[in-house]
Every structure is written in C-alpha cells, then in structure tokens.
Amino acid sequence: MQENDKNGPLQDDEAKKRLQGELRSNRVEERELEPSGEDQPDVDLDPHTEHVGGTPPGMTPRDVALRAELARHLGRHVYPADRATVLDALRSEHAPDQLVGLASRLPEDGRFANAQELAQALGLGTETRRT
Secondary structure (H helix, E strand, O other), X not given: OOOOOOOOHHHHHHXXXXXXXXXXXXXXXXXXXXXXXXXXXXXXXXXXXXXXXXXXXXXXXXXXHHHHHHHHHHOOOOOOEEHHHHHHHHHHOOOOHHHHHHHOOOOOOOEXXXXXXXXHHOOOOOOOOOO
C-alpha cells in the first residue's frame, strides 16, 4: 500500500488557522521551496527566457519563439485572416514592434487559414512530419 502524504480536512483547517494567525501578526517565516518531483518541471526555469529543447524538426528555437509570440497575440479567433486583419490584431493586442514589423512583410493579397500558413508566409520554419 502506498503512503499518502496529503493532509486530511482537519489538518488543512489547522494549517489554515495557523497561517492566518501568522499573517495577522506579520510573523510569516520564509520557507525554502522543496525540489521538484521526478514528474514535475524544474522550478528554476524562468518563464521569460527563451525555451530550449523540444524544437520540432524543421524549426529553429527562434521559429518556435516567434510563432508562440504570434499565437499569443493573435489567438485562434482571428483566422482565417488577411494581412490587414493580422496587423490590426497585433496592434490591438499591443504586440511588440518586432512582431508587427514581421507581419508587415506578409503579402497584401495573402489569406491565412491558421498559424501554420501564417508562419510559412513569414518564412518561418514549420514542423515537418516524419514518415
């Protein structure tokens, strides 16, 4: 039988009361973070740094980062889109100038059904499927 290290409801209530008391008295002690478990991501990764590893075949880390930024600012609701729609969406989402400049190179008459087609039109690498 595996041992369960989770608290029960009674222990949770006691811990909550103890923490509320510490907060009221401004005596909260600094606690060290426990290391990540084997199946959890490292806690020392900074979300604002460029991610490495896991780059699909056919793409560079830069391609992955740019495509992720485009997707974050455009969302799925913008597609299908033309150049003007993409530029308007990026500007309304206050996207970085680098993305707006990149999108301004899109062909005037282009129409893009999804992020893959948009990335291809921008000259970014896209995933290649292994057969």
